[in-house]
Amino acid sequence: MANERRRDPSEVMRDEMVMKGKIASLLREEPRTIPEISEALRCPAREVTLWVMALRRYGVLEVLPKAKADDYYRYKLANA
């Protein structure tokens, strides 16, 4: 992470419109955590976080309950 080239958040946010379909395709297969989406898309997790949170905000994604011991939430496609 320390070596990742940082993109301006506004630039990352713009990409949500393009990444939306790719993330939705992944989650259509199965719910995933942000690091799992990040690995599948080969995109930095910090960028995926921004996209996932915006997609959740606008009802594209839903979050699954998390056990206390789990570090990460899993996200699924809304109405999937």
Next chain:
Amino acid sequence: MDYDVLVVGGGIAGMESGLTLGDMGYKVLLVEKEVSIGGKMILLSKVFPTLDCSSCISTPKMAATAHHPNLTVLTYSEVEGIVRKDDGTFAVRLLKKPTFVDPAACTGCGDCELACTVAISDKFNSDLVATRAAHIAFPQAVPKKAVIERAGSSPCNFTCPAGVKAHGYVSLVRSGKYEEAFRLHMEDAPLPGSLSRACYAPCEGQCTRDEVEGKVPIRGIKRFMVDSYYERHPEPEYGPPEARNGKTVAVVGSGPAGLSAAYFLARRGYGVTVFEGGPEAGGMLRHGIPPFRLPKELVDRDIRNITALGVEIRTGTPVGSIASLNDQGFDAAFLALGTMEGQGMEVSGRELSGVLESMEMLATGNAGGRMDLSGKRVAVIGGGNVAIDSARMALRMGAGTVAIYYRRSRAEMPAHDFEVQAALEEGVELHELRTPKRFFGENGKLVAVEWLSMKLGEPDASGRRRPVPEKGSGVTCPADIAVLAVGLKPNTRPFANELGLNRDGTIQADPETLATSLPNVFAGGDDVTGPSMIIEAIAQGKRAAFYIDRYLQGLPLSGITFDARLTSVDGKEVLDRGDVPPSARAPVVPRELPAAGRSRSMEEVEKTMTEEEARYSASRCLDCGICSECHQCVAICPAGAIHFDMREERKTLEVGSIIVATGFQLFDPKRKPEYGFGEYPNVITAMQMDRILSPTRPYNAVVRPSDGMAPSNIAFVLCTGSRDCTVDNRLCSRVCCMYSIKQAQLLMGALPLADITIYYIDIRAFGKGYEEFFEQAKGMGVRFVKGKVAKIGETLSGNLRIRYEDIHGDGGPVTAEHDLAVLSVGLSSNPEAFGLFPPGLLSADPFRYVREVDEDLEPGKTSIDGVFVAGTASAIRDIPDTILHSGAAATQVASFLQRKRAAL
């Protein structure tokens, strides 16, 4: 007097003082620069030390403010200046910024936000998540109305002569909304297929992205959009409009200008007949542009966009006079004859067989005919795009050699360089600085051309250097065919006795309204402007339709704005928007047929992008204007509340007194780069943490921004930017200790297993219940470490290494690792207050807050008689103190106004 009191600022201080005065019966105008009142308090999760819900306290105040009979609230407005008049009242200059949403109609449903295709950072969520260019500020906003964020016209949108919203359809393609993109294009120009192939794309010439690594290929994206749409819709989706007005318009000429006018007139309910002298419609699209650049099936499909509206195109029907149109009963006529005739050249031997006008050859080839040029030596004379098309067409007709002769050098060629390059790659030769002196023939057939060498002299009226013949330079070269491509002109001869014409044969028409010398006749396109781009001709047709409609409605043609685009956004401003310059993204390399094989084929040279390429290319758009004008909000708004023609409004009001309630500013933690804010995603501000803890939070839970992990070891760094001489803010901000403790307690509730550490210099727990609140946090397990944090670093996992001075422990520098760090940023003065008045008039205290002339005895009174200050504009206060101070300021205002009334 318009109002007794002006309150500047709609935060908790402004609302409280305004409400107090309103309750006393004074007429109050409250001006807030944001789209909602509520200030910063409404964005907090809870308040300390009671942990009451901040929204629950704020929203009743906000609602009361908005609905109080004595309060007028102006949001999204700014006070541009206040001048104290001789009679002691104040003249206030106000700016009402356009929201592009009719507040009376908007129901706050949020549909526009869901439909919007532009993601922007949400400042009300402290930039933690994206919102949309069309958005409602936050769920509890008052007024709860949408706003469309527009910085101006995107340069691409602004540049397009026809007003095609390039940014709009690019953003729609980026979002995968291809059909919507096509329909948006059709709002402004009806020939998208032809434009997707043959437009010279002035939009791309203005693309800001070109400053990074290359322009967005807007035309290529359009091409994908069009192909995608036409594949799914071989025929238009619509038919003639149901509402017809019973009036008829004749359009003479079926080129882009005529077709465009017909389209827009038909959409307005006119019966339109297009008269075309030739056998097929399309004008230059049909006859001028070769099929290897613009397939004719595409022109056919484009034309069906117009005929589907009920437009009748009568081919093979030349119009001999305006009178004949009047005789047929047309209410108005639009002349769009194009420029289909060559300018000709006065060169000896011009009459020889084999000396052709360019349009003669192009029209033949475009009609599917073929001149037998097998093995012939073709000389094309001219340097424009028509010359290039002619040369490439000659190759495809089997010419043995093709050479372009141009009287200036390549640098001065009017043809686009990429067209010249394409011709050269196909084997066309280019001879610069050559002009024909005479054509030689045998038995009436061209056999050779004598060429003069030219040199470049002084610039002429066009700005290009004038070509001058070099004496004794004649050289004769064999040639079988000479193609004259030295300019085109309209054939306006049939109308010479009825209309005012210019010396070059173009029609005299008003450049704004396109009205000619005859009242019901309008003219536009190349027959008025001379040869131009397709998109310019389409723009003329669109303009003509607008003014013909007004004419036929009996409305004046003057005093109306046809094209009211916002001014263009400055590209440099766009590039400077982010903290980091836009990252470079390699443009998609256009795919073409190989030059070697294509030069003998009419097959289209350029290939269409794939969907992936189109969306990637569209994602390179920088959203210069912010809103792309994709009009999805317009389409979806059930209330019809979106109005892109809304503009700034300015007015001046007279008020009796002023309350400055401009609040405070949060310290920008980027000023302490050693803490890594903006660099390390898991270093956030306390305001961001408050948003994360809020019921209207940007995330689904408390997670860290780097990877969505629920943090288990969180650090608070107190006194970030306060009590700190290194950032010129030595004041204690009074609230940071308590809000940090509040957040720590809330975090312990949200993350019961998490470790919370607060790094502090000393805890300031001075208010009622504060000390108990502090002790309660300790009792809950919050760890307090006395020590100033010196530096924050990042590990490979995104965790943070915090280096601090351990004062109470073993002493010395210590490094601790956390997975999230919260900077408890300080508060500072807001300089905006001083800009309200003439320079120097409103006094500041040594810490740049508004100075109260007698803080102890007359709180709220400033250096200007009749101007008062409320809340944190004068000093940092917590919420209860702000409420108290605002009440005091309101009382001072009431006292001031009463004294004035008594004096009168």
